[in-house]
Every structure is written in C-alpha cells, then in structure tokens.
Amino acid sequence: MASYAAREVAELLDGSRAATVLDGGRWSDGVWWPVHSPADTRMVIGEHAVSSPDAVEAAVGAAVRAFPAWRDLGAAGRASLLSVAAAELARLAPLAARVIGMEVGKVEAECAVDAGGAARLLEGFAAQAEAAMAPVDLTADPATRPADAAVLHRAPVGPVAVIAPWNTPAYLTVNMAAPALAAGCPVVVKPPEAAPLAVTALLERLAAMLPPGVVNVVQGPGAPVGEQLVSHAAVRAVLFTGGVVAGRRVLTLASETVKKVHLELGGNDPAVVLDSAVVDDTLLRELIAGSFSSTGQICYNVKRIYVHRSMYDELVDGLSQMLSDLVVGHPFDPQAHIGPLTTEAGHARTRRLLAELDACGAKVQRCGRRASSAAWEHGYFVDPHLVTGVPPDAPLVLEEQFAPVLPVLPFDEDDEAVARANRTEYGLGSSVWSRDVAHAEAVARRIEAGNTFVNVHRIGASVGSVPFGGWKQSGLGRNHGAYSFAACTEEHAVIRFDDAARSLPGLDRWSALSRKEPGRV
Template identity: 40%
Template sequence: MTPAERAIPLKHPDCFYIDGQWVRSTTGDRFAVLDCSTEAVAAHVAKANAADAERAIAAARRAFDSGPWPQMQPHERAVYLKDIAQRLEALNDDFAHGWTIESGILNKLARPRIGQFLGGAFRQYADMAQTYAFVQPQRSASGHEAFSVKEPVGVVLAIVPWNGPAALTAYKVAPALLAGCTVVIKPSPEAPTSAYLFAQICEEVGLPPGVVNVVTADRDVSEAMVRHPGVDKITFTGSTVAGRNIGAAAAERVARVTLELGGKSPALVLDDYDIDTAARTIGASYFGYLTGQVCHSLTRIIVPRARHDAMVEALSETARSMVIGDPFDDGTTMGPLATARQRETVERYVARGVEDGATLAAGGQRPQHLKRGFFFEPTVFGNVDNRSTIAREEIFGPVLSVIAADNDDHAIALANDSIFGLNAVVFTGDTQRALAVARRLRAGSVGHNASRTDFSIGFGGFGQSGIGREGGVEGLEAFLESKTVVLDTPAG
C-alpha cells in the first residue's frame, strides 16, 4: 500500500465534536497519529486543553440537565441506537483500517470484528429498550403503591484505550445512551480516529446537541476531566495503575466508576488434554490477535510438571511459525506493537525474565528483517516462577510464560495467586471437570478449551482487574441509578 492509501481519512481532524458541532481547538495544537507498521504519520487530530475539555463537559451537562435526551422513553432512544448501528456497519472498513494503522491488528481480523462488536453492541442495547424493566410496580411495606425506577446516572466520561478503541467505545456509549445519559468520549492520543468516525455518525443520525461529545487529550487534561464536578460517572478501560488513580480521584467526590483494568490470565492445561492442540490454540490466537496487546490474553500457561518441557517446545514451535509483517498483508499472521513505548516496555520485561532465571525458549528481540515499525518477535519463556516479575505484571505484548504445577489443586492455587482476575481457560476433555475447576478460579470469565470472553453476557474482572462489568444487562445497569417512589395511594 502507498502512504496515501495507508492514511486515515477524517472529515474534521482539526476539530472536536462538541454540542453537536465541529469546533476548532482553542490553541490549534495537534497530536500526530503514527502508522505502527511504518512509523509514518497517518493523521493529525486536534489536541484538547483544559478550556476545550470544559466546553465538552458543559455541553454534556446542559444536554442532560435541560435537553430532551434523558426525558425520552427508552424505546425512543433505541431508534437512534439502531440508526447508529446501521451507519457503523456501513463504515466497517474505515473503522477496521484505522484500527490496523493505530494498533497493529491484522486487517483480515479487524474487518469481521468491527462488524460484530460495533453494530452488535448498539443493536443489543436497542433491543433492551423492550426487555429491560426501567419501571417496576412494587407494594411498599406500608401497603402503599410504589415503583422501583431506573434512571440515568448523568454525564458520563468515557475514557477509551488504544488497543481496541472502536469496540470499547461501543460497549461504553451504547448502554449509556439507552440509559439516557450524555457522554464525553476521551479517546487515546495514539488511537483517536474511531472516535472521530463515531462522532461523524452521531452528527448524521441527528443526536440532540451535547448528547455525545469527543475530545482527544493528554494525561493532565484527562485527570482534570475525571475530577470535574460536572461528570457524574467515569467509565475507563486501561492499565491497573491508571485505574487506581482514577478510582482514587473519583472517590474524593463519590463519583460513580466502572474500571476495566489489567490482567495476567492463566490457561490451565490439565493432564488429559493434548499439548500440541492446546499450544496451537493458545499461541496462534495470542500472538496473532493484536500481538498480545489484550487485557484478557492468556499469558500464564500452567501445565503438569511432567508436561512442562513439551508445552514449552510446542509453544515455541507456534512462535517460530508466525509470519511477522505488514498487518494489511493477508499472508501475515502477526503484526506490530502499537507504539515505540510499548515495544520498549516489552523489551524491558524480556530482559527481566532472563535476569530472574526463566528460560528464554523462543523470540525475545526485534525481528532482524523489519527495520521500520514497532515489531517484536513472539516470545516464550519456560521454567517461570509464578512469583517472578514476568508472571506477576502485565506485559501487554507477545510474551508467554510456562509454569509447572504438581496437580490440579496446585494449578488452581497458582492461577489464583495474582492481584488480577480477568480471564482464565481450562483445557480438558472432561466438561464436568472443566466446570468444577472453573468455579474455583477467581476470574470474571472462564472458557473451556479456548478463551471465550463474551461482552453480550458481561465482561470484567475480580481483584485489581477492575470494578463493574461491561456488556450485557450489567453493562446497562452501570449507567443507571435506582429510585424508589412511594405514593400516598393504597396498593391495589
């Protein structure tokens, strides 16, 4: 592809979307969006300062306090959600193109996932307008007529990360809009283009002014937005370190939060399951999908001690078979990391793994044949101590650690010995055994013989993997407050 073909086309890159209009920044400052495969600039977008952020929050505040959106019935708001879904699906390839450029996902994987997650999220929540009980008749303890009412939480600040920006925007914004909230979307400076495309759609469908606003900002402005008294709820996806800071800031003023944070997810390969099959399932999907830059990735591979070496070799063979290169090439099976900073982080962790005594069995460096782009080899460590740094901390890159267990109980204890609890998988041919082990794992999602996270049901984690759930009914309820109304009327 030529540089022109790789460029990300945006209608209003020098503006923010605020109060239903495209408005220029107060300073004219911009972020450069890099193509992570070539390191070339693919787009520029406006950079918000405190005044720009204030305008966006004020617009959302007006739209919630005096606009029509919160007063509409859920089925009326659902009409907009269905229109948004239709337009998202029409722009499927544009969203996928931007995701590949910014984050490094293989374009052949991005295209079907965009359609599944974006349109699917808005359609799912549009359907909930008919199935979710926003108002439920009750009988009070005093015998009076009463109602349990679910109402919008208010102005929502949606902070979206760079690894899966479009889908994560959808699963934050769709339920917030159905609930009747107004939203300020704060995308990552590294991956802002999906938010711009989404704002174009909001303009096209005629959302009332201020219902959705988009500003791209750096960390200092983002922190001010989190602390802003006009924001009622923060929904954040990102690192646990950043999540702790956001949670602490929100707690100072008792703002509502949903935090979807990091993970160090275990795959437990039990003694009855084929090692080669497990290795192909774990390795190919982990290395090939976003180069390991996924919070729920299976990064700790826990196997019976007698099978440790066989698993290390099988995973190493998978790693060596990966074709690293341009994510737009259908022959590529693994793309780059998203940023130079992320690659440097992975390199530091690999060096620490070697220093701590783990066996580097495959990968561990930049590929020699790729001189441009943020590429890194798929990497496998064996003989990893579950208490070591590479087994404890989220690396967010293509690095797998194989850990030996004495038996099932030991494997479960190793899996649970983590500050995180986002995802897990149990590999076994026995369904009942899988269910029994799954119930003992401290994780928000547990799959059988594959990672099976499902936003349509609900996604989130235990421990320091976050607070709350996204997707499903719980994802809607995260944007609702409960109100009890008791009338001076005897119950019928």
C-alpha cells in the first residue's frame, strides 16, 4: 500500500494523523484507519483515529465542564476570541484546501471555496453574536398587556454535537459549529471518516485558541461513534448534515433524550426551464455549473432538468455540445473541471444507476474528455453523462444520484412541470429559468422547496441573508444568520407584573386568605 507523503498533509497535521481532540489537547486510543485518495485508491494520504466509547464520553465531559464559563463569558467576549481564531483559519486555508483536494477529490477552486469559506463563516458568526443573543424587549407590544414588562432572552442550550459531511467538510463543519460557539455552546464535532484530515486540523487549531473543552473532536464511523454522541444525555442539541437515512437515525436516537435537532439532509433539486426562457450560452453554462460542480456531489446541485417541449431538443443539443469540453482529471490538474467521486459506495451506486438506465431504454450519452492526469483504473472517476428518454419514475429521477449523471425531461404545461418537480420526497433547492421574471416567480412560488432560485442554481446562490433548509425529507430547521443561532439556543421569556391583583382578574375567591400572626390559628 503506497503512502502519499504530501508536504501539505504533514504540515497541517501531526504526522499525517487526525486524532481525538478534547480539553484543548490530543488523545488517541491507538486505533487508526487510513484515508485513501479517491483519485488513486492505492495512495494513503493520512490516518484518522477511531474514538473509543471512553473517548466520546471524555469529549462530552470536557464540553460539559467548559459550558458554564463559556456561556458566562458573554457574546462580546466569545466574539473577540472567535474573531482571532478566524484569522488563524484564514491563514491555514490554502494549506487546508490542498488537503481537502486529496481527501475529497474536488478541484482546487472548489477546495479553496471550502476552506476559505470556513474562515469567513467563523468571522461572520462572531460578528453576529451580540445582536443574535441580545434580549428583545416586548413591553411596548400591546399584546404584552396586562404584564408590566416582558423581555425575551436567548440562552445557549449547552453542549452541542456537530456531525459533518464529507463533500464540503470544512465549510459545513464550521457552518454548524460557529453559531453554536458564538451562542455560548461548547461543541463535540465528529468529522466525516471519508475526509477527516483537514477539518480535524482546523478544529485542533481552533481548540488551542479557545478555553479548554470548548472545542472537542471525536473520530470514527457513524456507528458506533456518532450514535453514542447523539444519544448522550448531556448533549443538548445535534446539528447534522448528511444523508436522509442517517438523518432519520439521528432523529430517532436524539428523541430518546428529547434534545434539539437540526437536520440538513439530501436534495433532488429540479431546474424548470419555462417556454419563456431563451436557450443561450449563459443558461447552458449555468445549468452545467449547477449540475456538475463537485462532480455532482452537492446537496443542492441541479439533479434533474424539466424543459418545455418547444425547446427540449435545443437545450439537449446545447448541453451536449458544451459538455463535450468538460474535462475530468486529477483534482490538482488546472485543466480539470471535475475530479473523481469521493467514496467507493458512491462510485458503485453510480454504476448501478447507469446500468438501470440501459435496462429501461433511456438514451445515455457519455460526455466530456478524460485528462491524462486521471488514473482511471485506480480512482473513482466517472464520465459526465446526459440522459434523455428516461421514464419520469426512474430511480435516476426520483433518487438523489450524487453523481455527474443528469436527466433531462420534457413537459408541455407549467402545471405538469410543477407536479413533476414536487413529486419526490425531497425539497431542498430548486430553480426556475425564464426571461419573463413574473412568469418565473409565479411558478417558483408553487415549488415545494426551502429555496427556489430564478435564473441561477449553484454554490453561492444561497445568500446569507435568507434562511436555508429543506422541506419534507430534506431536513428540519433552517440555517444562516439568526436562524443558525435558533438551532442551538432556547428562548427564555421573563414576564413581570408589578401588581398582579390589579392586573389580573379572578383574585376575588382568594380574598379571604391572609397571613396569620405567629401562635394564632
């Protein structure tokens, strides 16, 4: 088995290993699993610890001990520390991006967004902390009467479990951990076992810059490590990003101790191209970027396109021509648009979906060009595929494929397009495409999804000023801004009556009650 002795991995981690982190230090029980390169599975790029039950218990215990002081530091004090830590993460971002490329297989530009975005998120949530945690005085609201005052406080729940996905490991880990930390909650993070190296290194640096026990990391698979963490009675909230099946398991386990749960799960995002759209290079490039970025492995990538029949052939021909220039290569190949899939399971699922398409009579067009940098026989590489003639109830249409395989289906009426877009049990993102904005927005309002974009659908379209999350089995709760703070805090209303007897009716039947003098009956 070859070892990938990359300078970046060795520099970012201690000996190319990602260890359990608790109380600001490192700990290992001596069990290590290798991390293989998805671009060449013969290469081992590092190792991660497998945390024992004792390690998970210790990490949660460290968070419990750290909670009172971290909570009492106040939003401004926490924000100051987090802001300094964000600058350190920004300094490490170029190095972390390279390691993410080795772990995940994303091309360099996407890894830079992942690692650099994590630092910006930490800085952003630190800046929002005071406003998000500030008391809200409701006294002036007429509905507050007859109370003399009512103030709504937001309080941190306590230790928070963060379980992160492998497709955007640094960004999505910090997207959950940062608001929890800013709110006053210590965190116990379980990085993804498929891509634990960069995110663990960043969290280790973060832990060293904060009080002991505020940031803790446990390593290993969802069962048993993640399950023990989610089930722990001292963990008061779980923030999870991942697949639907795992999300259901998290919800079941968390229900046993009745804790807050935020789930950002899968998506099967439709793009609806209306008859009022124009098929030009801009539309084609946007659809390709929205579908094939990160090799199709983004929860709110375009997963299926519905196009009005009058422009169906034009759109398919345009996509086919433009996809012929898409390059599949090694993630560090500057000519590559996409790299390999990240996991063996994803690679096998993609092969199954393509085999099923052959069986149902769909037309499957293999697109793109294979760069010489791609070790095709040793990596999880997949050609981009454009699929037409596929039945509307085929697994490729109804499932989340998480691969560079894109079905295009025609429709005749807007009602038909909306019904098909809403047919799945997913409802994360979606998009409507048209030169007629009023037409697009009218259709957009009928789609069952947390976000519907108009004339765009890719990373960066979900802006921080609006909530992000899913309907149906795409998740529970919302993040971004104040919504992220809501996931790890509780509302505490303090209501004051200066004279309850004057303010509230119904005291008459208690009027005979009075305090007796000592010794008298």
